[in-house]
Amino acid sequence: MDEKYQFRLKLLSFLEEQTDRYISRETIEKYLKVSKSKLKYTFLCLEEDLKEFGNFKVLIEASAQKVDTLHVTAALIDNLRLFYAKKSGMFLLFDAIVVSDISSSEFEKRYFFSRTKVFNLRKKLESLLNEVGITLEMQKLIGEEKAIRKFIFEVYYYYFNGLEFPFPSNVKINVEKTKNSLISIFECDHRPTKMKQLELFIGVCFLRIKWQYFLTESVLNLELFDSFQYKSMRDHILKQVTFPIENRSNTVDFELDFLLAFMTVENIFLSSMRRQVSFHEKKETQLTTLFLEIVDFELTVLKGCSVPDKKVILEKLKRNFQTIHRRLLCFILPKYAFNYWYRNGDFEEMYPEFHRIATRFMSIFDNFMECKNFFIDKSALYYDYMVSLIVSMPQNYLESPIYVCVDFSAGEIYAEYVFEKLNHLKRHGIQIQHKIDNKTDIYLSDHTNNKLLCKQIVFQNPPKENQWQLLKQTVLDIKKTKSSNEKNSVV
Numbered sequence: 001m002d003e004k005y006q007f008r009l010k011l012l013s014f015l016e017e018q019t020d021r022y023i024s025r026e027t028i029e030k031y032l033k034v035s036k037s038k039l040k041y042t043f044l045c046l047e048e049d050l051k052e053f054g055n056f057k058v059l060i061e062a063s064a065q066k067v068d069t070l071h072v073t074a075a076l077i078d079n080l081r082l083f084y085a086k087k088s089g090m091f092l093l094f095d096a097i098v099v100s101d102i103s104s105s106e107f108e109k110r111y112f113f114s115r116t117k118v119f120n121l122r123k124k125l126e127s128l129l130n131e132v133g134i135t136l137e138m139q140k141l142i143g144e145e146k147a148i149r150k151f152i153f154e155v156y157y158y159y160f161n162g163l164e165f166p167f168p169s170n171v172k173i174n175v176e177k178t179k180n181s182l183i184s185i186f187e188c189d190h191r192p193t194k195m196k197q198l199e200l201f202i203g204v205c206f207l208r209i210k211w212q213y214f215l216t217e218s219v220l221n222l223e224l225f226d227s228f229q230y231k232s233m234r235d236h237i238l239k240q241v242t243f244p245i246e247n248r249s250n251t252v253d254f255e256l257d258f259l260l261a262f263m264t265v266e267n268i269f270l271s272s273m274r275r276q277v278s279f280h281e282k283k284e285t286q287l288t289t290l291f292l293e294i295v296d297f298e299l300t301v302l303k304g305c306s307v308p309d310k311k312v313i314l315e316k317l318k319r320n321f322q323t324i325h326r327r328l329l330c331f332i333l334p335k336y337a338f339n340y341w342y343r344n345g346d347f348e349e350m351y352p353e354f355h356r357i358a359t360r361f362m363s364i365f366d367n368f369m370e371c372k373n374f375f376i377d378k379s380a381l382y383y384d385y386m387v388s389l390i391v392s393m394p395q396n397y398l399e400s401p402i403y404v405c406v407d408f409s410a411g412e413i414y415a416e417y418v419f420e421k422l423n424h425l426k427r428h429g430i431q432i433q434h435k436i437d438n439k440t441d442i443y444l445s446d447h448t449n450n451k452l453l454c455k456q457i458v459f460q461n462p463p464k465e466n467q468w469q470l471l472k473q474t475v476l477d478i479k480k481t482k483s484s485n486e487k488n489s490v491v
Contacts, residue, residue, distance in 0.1 A: 001084060014031060043067075053079070091159070097140070149204050175203045177242075185236075214251045218254050288322050288325055324388065347386050352480060357385075358386050404444055419432060445458060
């Protein structure tokens with residue numbers, strides 16, 4: 001995507017993340033490291049974009065000192081991302097190569113671009129593709145076929161995000177026919193997100209087949225399960241599902257295996273079918289076993305678990321890690337360069353030990369995968385590991401709560417206002433108290449009490465933004481201290 005559109009989306013994403021409705025322009029300038037004039041120009045461009053887009057009522061006053069974030073939503077950003085993609089020269093070039101297989105001169109004529117502009121776009125696209133092990137030769141994508149397809153899928157899924165089908169109507173018709181046949185044969189998850197994923201993946205495969213790019217091997221390991229039973233099932237499927245391939249019997253099998261593998265790792269199949277599809281699992285199992293050993297040895301929370309709870313946690317982690325590694329090793333998820341505002345700060349603050357272990361996993365994964373052409377989206381992998389660790393732990397084992405006693409002399413209405421404002425900090429493990437006791441970690445008030453032993457934060461009436469930030473930082477400091485003390489107590 002063109003850099004100017006990237007920056008507009010980055011700005012909108014920052015506004016959408018804010019918990020307060022209004023944010024100062026100075027805060028935006030500081031966070032985005034942008035000059036006052038560039039920020040003003042960007043807001044003016046956004047106003048014009050939103051007028052052209054026309055589907056949302058968004059009030060961003062370019063001249064105001066504070067920006068109203070109320071109408072800046074994730075849905076707006078998703079729609080604008082697609083809107084910008086369709087105006088971006090590099091995406092249009094990529095789309096023309098994938099969908100039309102056209103020459104540079106034909107592309108110039110279609111979009112009225114100069115030869116110099118197309119040359120520069122091609123250079124940028126080549127650079128991006130090289131990062132994921134794909135080359136561009138004579139307007140053709142060259143590399144490992146399954147990696148190319150997965151990259152195409154990720155690009156279109158990121159930009160179109162289920163908002164619309166990105167390929168021509170004749171492809172859409174064949175995709176619908178194939179999808180309906182598959183879901184009539186198998187018990188599937190029919191939720192819209194899963195069906196959109198399936199439609200897009202089939203569409204990518206059909207386009208690659210159309211331009212004579214075929215898979216040369218199966219992603220499944222028929223030796224690990226009843227190959228006769230699977231081949232019988234495959235023959236049954238192929239009576240109802242038609243691939244646009246002539247006189248290539250093995251290729252048809254490979255294509256169907258690839259499609260079934262995708263439906264398995266993306267959990268489109270329900271559990272009974274997922275158990276019947278087996279992969280080349282050696283590295284997948286080695287990685288999972290290694291990571292479970294690290295978790296068992298290093299994760300503080302497990303040392304305080306009962307034996308039955310620990311067994312349940314490790315089994316759940318095993319399933320989650322297997323899913324992550326199967327997805328990576330089967331499809332080689334690319335490191336797509338358009339994930340340009342990834343931040344892991346929230347996870348690091350809330351779950352510092354999980355962050356440390358997940359980061360170590362990432363380092364081990366890099367060393368484990370000896371193939372230098374193995375490219376992954378590091379931010380997505382980090383999220384996968386973090387979420388797997390979090391959801392596998394019972395809530396009572398995750399962290400010790402931070403107890404905050406709220407005591408204001410201004411009365412119950414003022415205290416209720418503070419309670420409401422504190423709600424957004426509950427994700428940091430805050431437990432609000434109405435009276436102080438021996439559990440209290442922080443005493444929050446509008447007056448000072450010199451007799452207290454716990455941390456004390458005095459708010460003005462009304463509290464200023466820097467006082468809320470001080471509270472948040474104090475909570476994080478106490479959390480780290482508690483985490484360190486718990487770790488030392490079990491070593």
